[in-house]
Amino acid sequence: MVISIEKFQEQGGRLKTDDLDFEAFRTEPLSPHVLRCLSYMHDIEYQTVLYTRELLVTPAWKDPQFTAFLTLWNYEEYWHGQALGKVLALHDWPAHDTRLTAMRSFNKRYLFWSPAIFWLLGHGVRKFPAVHMTWGAINEWTANAAYNRLAQIADHPVLSELLGRIMRQEGRHAAYYASYARDLLEGDPRAQRVTKWFLQHEWAVVGSGDVPKLETSFAAAYLFGSGDGAELVDRVEDRIDALPGLAGLSLVRSAIAAATRHVCDEEGSVPLPPVRVDATVSR
Ligand SMILES: [Fe+2]
Numbered sequence: 430m431v432i433s434i435e436k437f438q439e440q441g442g443r444l445k446t447d448d449l450d451f452e453a454f455r456t457e458p459l460s461p462h463v464l465r466c467l468s469y470m471h472d473i474e475y476q477t478v479l480y481t482r483e484l485l486v487t488p489a490w491k492d493p494q495f496t497a498f499l500t501l502w503n504y505e506e507y508w509h510g511q512a513l514g515k516v517l518a519l520h521d522w523p524a525h526d527t528r529l530t531a532m533r534s535f536n537k538r539y540l541f542w543s544p545a546i547f548w549l550l551g552h553g554v555r556k557f558p559a560v561h562m563t564w565g566a567i568n569e570w571t572a573n574a575a576y577n578r579l580a581q582i583a584d585h586p587v588l589s590e591l592l593g594r595i596m597r598q599e600g601r602h603a604a605y606y607a608s609y610a611r612d613l614l615e616g617d618p619r620a621q622r623v624t625k626w627f628l629q630h631e632w633a634v635v636g637s638g639d640v641p642k643l644e645t646s647f648a649a650a651y652l653f654g655s656g657d658g659a660e661l662v663d664r665v666e667d668r669i670d671a672l673p674g675l676a677g678l679s680l681v682r683s684a685i686a687a688a689t690r691h692v693c694d695e696e697g698s699v700p701l702p703p704v705r706v707d708a709t710v711s712r
């Protein structure tokens with residue numbers, strides 16, 4: 430059953446950060462590899478509003494529960510972007526509007542057409558809601574895994590606390606999308622077929638196309654290409670496999686392998702994240 434918006438809004442809202450000691454990043458800065466991943470995540474968080482622009486031209490606008498979800502979801506993702514931007518700015522890395530303006534210019538051709546593309550998909554493809562609900566669940570699960578792994582790699586007390594708070598919200602987003610996707614896929618072979626087709630032919634790691642492909646590849650390969658990253662990907666795959674009719678796609682695993690090849694081709698190798706003896710990924 431789809432999670433009601435009353436239940437969804439019980440927790441969440443603006444990410445609390447005012448009690449965090451951001452100045453600690455000045456004395457104990459993050460590594461350039463971690464900052465590169467954070468830059469990518471910052472961009473993706475802020476990109477949510479443009480994805481919402483696409484969803485709202487599909488017939489999904491007719492469902493007041495879903496538009497309420499989109500409103501709250503966007504608000505929460507915006508504050509994730511703000512918080513990550515603050516971390517970047519404290520390292521004197523570009524953040525907020527500087528990056529977003531560059532990003533929208535980088536992708537301007539697609540962004541010009543994307544509402545038209547989504548209007549066509551939404552009105553021309555029966556069962557399209559099952560596709561975008563499943564898509565949303567997968568992207569939230571991978572975001573959650575990425576933050577989990579990044580906190581482990583960076584091993585920085587303030588960053589870990591911040592990412593832990595973000596992860597709790599990503600978990601709610603994933604649960605909402607997955608509950609909706611499950612409802613639409615259950616007992617509907619056509620919805621399952623259409624969703625499977627879109628995932629196999631169109632799905633890519635979130636951000637592909639929105640930011641230079643190499644940045645998406647770097648984050649995917651660095652975070653998930655080694656160590657506990659592979660275990661986190663397995664967990665995402667298990668969740669996808671558990672959705673009705675979607676077993677055995679191995680989407681994320683294949684995407685990580687392709688991202689690793691891409692980074693190796695462009696930069697020679699993927700840097701190995703530090704291994705911490707006492708590190709455990711959050712369950
Ligand atoms: Fe987020």
Ligand SMILES: [Fe+2]
Pocket residue numbers: 506569572598599602603
């Ligand atoms: Fe999210």
